[in-house]
Amino acid sequence: MDAQEVNVSIEENTKEEKIGYGDIIKQKEYMKIIISNVISRFGDSIDSLAFTWLVYAVTGSASWTAIIFALNQLPSVILQPFTGALVENMNKKRVMVSTDLIRGIVVVLLAVLYKTGVVNPLILAAFTLIISSVEAFCLPAGIAFIPKVIDKKYYAFGTSMNSTLCNISQLIGLGIAGVIIGVGGIEVAMLIDGATFFLSAFMTGMVHSTEERHEKKKVNVQDYLKGLKEGFSYIKVKRIILNFCILGVLVNAVTVPINSLQSPMAVEIFGLGSELLSVFGVALILGMSLGTVVLPYLIKKIPARVIVVGSGIIIGIGYGSFVLGRFTYGQQIPSYLLCGVISLIAGMTLSWISGVVQIQFMNSVEEQYLARSASIFNACSCAASPIMSFVVSGLALRLSVSTIFLGAATCMVAIFMIIGISGMKME
Secondary structure (H helix, E strand, O other): OHHHHHHHHHHHHHHHHOOOHHHHHOOHHHHHHHHHHHHHHHHHHHHHHHHHHHHHHHHOOHHHHHHHHHHHHHHHHHOHHHHHHHHOOOOHHHHHHHHHHHHHHHHHHHHHHHHOOOOOHHHHHHHHHHHHHHHHHHHHHHHHHHHHOOOHHHHHHHHHHHHHHHHHHHHHHHHHHHHHHHHHOHHHHHHHHHHHHHHHHHHHHOOOOOOOOOOOOOOOHHHHHHHHHHHHHHHHHOHHHHHHHHHHHHHHHHOHHHHHOHHHHHHHHOOOOOHHHHHHHHHHHHHHHHHHHHHHHHHHHOOHHHHHHHHHHHHHHHHHHHHHHHHHOOOHHHHHHHHHHHHHHHHHHHHHHHHHHHHHHHHHOOHHHHHHHHHHHHHHHHHHHHHHHHHHHHHHOOOOHHHHHHHHHHHHHHHHHHHHHHOOOOO
16 A cells, blocks of 8 residues: 555656646646736736826826826725735636636726727726726735636646747737727727727636635624635735735836836937837847746745745846946847847746746745635735835935946845845745
């Protein structure tokens, strides 16, 4: 009997070692989720450009653009820590379908209002808050739904396949967004985004899972507060999740300058225009796609903490390397090559950090705490962006873009070296 158990164990370990992307394709229900995510990401990539144009077309003000950006982040910071405890006791698939439908309706309605000339800055602000608030429910529900569709042994390759296909979808969306807006106008781009939400809702609704039909139950205020308290206590006790929260805050904080100063970087450092931003964006997404493909194989050979620390240091060095654009100032081909190579490497290593955190997060958190833990983690990560945006805007009044980049690069390298020395637990 013992010999049989040993043989079974050996067979199971062998199967785990042989898991690859082909096995993920066979997971039909999880593939439906991936398809839903790909459709949604395609719409989001079109909307990211269309909505930017919409805000500026309606307001004509850079100040309002900053306000709308802040409002878009606000619900993630304020609501998400509290939505996870509520979602935990709800039917996750229904939450995901409902939120997609609501967002689709809101986006279509906004497109119609814009076409009829009714939209004003206050309406934009209100619609932005509605969409972001709905997303605060969707994100924790989506994470908590994954264990009900796929086994843990598939997380690494499943997460990587999802990220890779979503990145490719985003790349295609960004590539054709300008054409759609140019030919059909902002409203057509937004209607396409709305349609992707409806398609995503339909595909998610087709998923069959182990989630019980009667899992949804009425939760009173006392039960909710108890679950909320348990969620925060769990994060506090579960050191690895607290580490991920700290890591998320640090990474998002240090990457704010490169996200918010892309246009000044192109002009001041490289002496070029918006075309350099296209090179930056395309190379970054390609790097992220390549990184997510190889990550599952990397995790098998290298400890998670080593991957995260090494990737963070590489990103920091790459961050500072953008200032080398001063030596290719005004020269298109050399500048494109330099920016493209740095962005490609940065995208690859950034995908390794986010991928490791996501995989280890899913492996470390008990299923009943997934929604609450994910909502708190996402809120912590998002909180750094608006705060650092104000800091960077202040620094930009006194310092050059190159100086800010070098300062951020130094901080990032130092942070990850400290993480490496401290032995922060990540798996």
